[in-house]
Amino acid sequence: EVPDFKNALKQFQKLVEKMVTQKTKKRLGLYIEDDDEIDYDKFYTTTQTLFGPDVKDHNVKAFFRKISNNLDARTEWCEIFGYFIGESDAMSSQLKEENMVFLVSEKQQISHAVVKRQDVIMGIVKVPHLDFTVTASQKGVLTIFNNQRLLRPCRVYPFYFHQDTAWITGCDFLPQLKYVVAVTERTVIVWDYKSKGSQSNCFIIKPMENGLLCVCTVTMSDHLAKDNILMGDDKGYVHLLTVTSDHFGLKQCKGKKESQLQVLDPKTFNIVKRKLHDDWVVKVKYISDLNCFGSCSSDSIHSFVLDDIKRLEDHLPVKEFSVPRGVNAFTYCGKAKVIVTGG
Structure with missing residues (x-):
């Protein structure tokens, strides 16, 4: 069983690397969608096939989201089984207490x-x-x-x-x-x-x-x-x-x-x-001072949209901005009259 598990780990690592490569190209506007694209359903099915029922849905979901939100995030294979590697027991205990x-x-x-x-x-x-x-x-x-x-x-x-x-x-x-x-x-x-x-x-x-x-x-x-x-x-x-x-x-x-x-x-x-976007919509916000709504995504082409809420109904062109690797957060400052975005 050990060789089979090691082989499964190698295949899982290749799956993760392929998914990261696809998402990186997609956010740069270089990836063309096809049947080989690894979405969550395909990632979940493949992971279940490799490791069987010991892998729980919520752990696979957490792993997938971690990568999707930060392609440079450090991941360990044990995370799909619900185990996480900490720097020390003391640090782990401290984090647990802070979470409460x-x-x-x-x-x-x-x-x-x-x-x-x-x-x-x-x-x-x-x-x-x-x-x-x-x-x-x-x-x-x-x-x-x-x-x-x-x-x-x-x-x-x-x-x-x-x-x-x-x-x-x-x-x-x-x-x-x-x-x-x-x-x-x-x-x-x-x-x-x-x-x-x-x-x-x-x-x-x-x-x-x-x-x-x-x-x-x-x-x-x-x-x-x-x-x-x-x-x-x-x-x-x-x-x-x-x-x-x-x-x-x-x-x-x-x-x-x-x-x-x-x-x-x-x-x-x-x-x-x-x-409005070709990737996850990670934030929406209505800015009453501008009478507009904003939405952002990790999508490199349709990264940030700012327009009247009527655009959701009439499907006229929207005001949008492109940012390499997308936008993950934004806010509006009324005094300075500026919108700040973070990738």
Whole structure:
């Protein structure tokens, strides 16, 4: 069995090298897509064939994302089995302890364990007018902090796809409906944090067509019962989802005090989408000062898009910028009137 395992490792290394080469060429605009392209499905299937059932979906997914987000990242084959090589036991222990603390500022910490070990915060959103902060962890914990104190954590809602938990990839706050919104790979979560007592209402919009990677709220609506949500996915599409109070008319059950969860069909919502990038959409943001939305990707050709939100519906040409190896982050400074991007 040892020679077979060594051979599997060699084939896996070749698979990783080939994938990195393809993605590097793609981000430079030199790669032509064909049937030999290694996407996640092909990477997962090949890895399962090489190593069998000992390889779990979420570990393969984490490995694939690590490479996709940083082609120069150092990887070890043991990571696909859920094992990681640390510099020392002391350092590993220190990192685990730090992961259990939510940093509020340089001088203050909240010692409440918002995320458990082997879990990380994926999104932090400040809601100034309500004086609280929303966080979302990768494994599904939504939490609200008010005045630097823990207000109330949402129950953990695990969503299982192929017997593995789907990761939360981002969160935001809906200012009109006053709900928390978060996204996983095929799901939009809407949490009514105002639920009283031990009852917590959560609405699940699924299944979405592609894997959702980021989310933000469009803050231009004056309609008191409507919010618009921007989302980016793993196929290069930017989605615009409109939600109203009518969508979330919860049917109360007498005598039930536990959490209620309702699954809603995406077909009942107004959703428009447009393909703006040829790689993952890693961030979307609505810039109210400019009345525009921005989206960015590791795509070297369609790296950064900045235009009116109407472009998602009318399919007219968009204002876009090309950056070698793409754009992974951006922000807008109103005082300086500049947009800063990071690759």
